[in-house]
Amino acid sequence: MSKPTNLYSFPSVDALAPALRAYVIYCQEAGITRHGVFKVAVSGGSLPKTLAQALLAPPTSENDTVKWDKWEIFFADERAVPLDHPDSNYGLLKAELLDKLPAGTPQPVVHPIDVEYLDDPQELADQYEQVLVRSFASRDSVKLPIFDLLLLGCGPDGHTCSLFPGHELLRETSAWVAPIEDSPKPPPVRITLTLPVVTHAVKVAFVATGAGKKEILKDIFEEGKGLPCALVNQGTGERCSWFVDNAAVEGVSYPRRPFSL
Numbered sequence: 676m677s678k679p680t681n682l683y684s685f686p687s688v689d690a691l692a693p694a695l696r697a698y699v700i701y702c703q704e705a706g707i708t709r710h711g712v713f714k715v716a717v718s719g720g721s722l723p724k725t726l727a728q729a730l731l732a733p734p735t736s737e738n739d740t741v742k743w744d745k746w747e748i749f750f751a752d753e754r755a756v757p758l759d760h761p762d763s764n765y766g767l768l769k770a771e772l773l774d775k776l777p778a779g780t781p782q783p784v785v786h787p788i789d790v791e792y793l794d795d796p797q798e799l800a801d802q803y804e805q806v807l808v809r810s811f812a813s814r815d816s817v818k819l820p821i822f823d824l825l826l827l828g829c830g831p832d833g834h835t836c837s838l839f840p841g842h843e844l845l846r847e848t849s850a851w852v853a854p855i856e857d858s859p860k861p862p863p864v865r866i867t868l869t870l871p872v873v874t875h876a877v878k879v880a881f882v883a884t885g886a887g888k889k890e891i892l893k894d895i896f897e898e899g900k901g902l903p904c905a906l907v908n909q910g911t912g913e914r915c916s917w918f919v920d921n922a923a924v925e926g927v928s929y930p931r932r933p934f935s936l
């Protein structure tokens with residue numbers, strides 16, 4: 676049986692951010708060693724702001740370098756809206772992080788959705804899957820893409836990516852990317868990485884902060900309840916790490932680990 680998921684708790688977001696940075700850089704170096712680039716997928720919601728705080732901080736040593744030109748950035752889920760729409764996860768990451776990279780920073784490769792297909796969610800998902808196929812080699816030779824890191828959020832209902840509690844998409848076994856047209860959280864039409872792709876990643880990191888998350892973290896870590904985040908924990912074990920602040924895990928009886936790489 677695999678070892679349990681790592682739960683790292685910090686007094687504040689300010690204390691969490693340097694640890695998240697160290698973890699991402701560790702995954703970056705492993706990815707570069709593995710295949711010369713760092714393939715990472717990111718969520719929307721509250722994640723990009725904390726991620727930006729972590730990654731835009733000045734380096735503290737030579738090894739503490741974000742090698743942006745080696746990054747290939749994908750989206751763990753995306754809403755079927757134009758890229759400059761307030762609901763766009765790409766737009767959020769751009770505003771919070773990409774636009775704030777210091778002038779002259781070598782740019783990452785970023786893979787947004789193809790907005791030509793916004794009116795056809797299945798095609799939007801299929802086209803994004805093709806982006807993965809091209810990046811990770813063909814579907815024929817690769818059963819599932821293996822991201823170096825997935826950076827995920829956890830909604831107050833236990834959803835992650837656009838995988839919602841009790842939704843039939845949780846049973847998807849074939850597609851890498853799937854459409855959802857009845858998301859309980861607006862906007863209703865989205866695409867998402869599927870559970871097999873999420874659990875296949877080399878590493879998965881959740882970031883969840885604030886007291887608003889403590890009830891659902893209790894459910895996820897104590898009972899599971901088939902919640903999407905709990906399914907990711909079960910499918911990844913020790914490959915999965917949660918970066919939370921104390922407010923988000925107050926009253927959660929699951930062993931915290933001191934953060935180390």
Ligand SMILES: O=C1O[C@H](COP(=O)(O)O)[C@@H](O)[C@H](O)[C@H]1O
Pocket residue numbers: 717718719720721722752753764827828829830831834835836837860
């Ligand atoms: O709708 C979404 O919500 C989740 C969670 O967001 P948060 O604000 O509670 O952190 C996010 O991870 C996902 O990417 C987004 O589309």
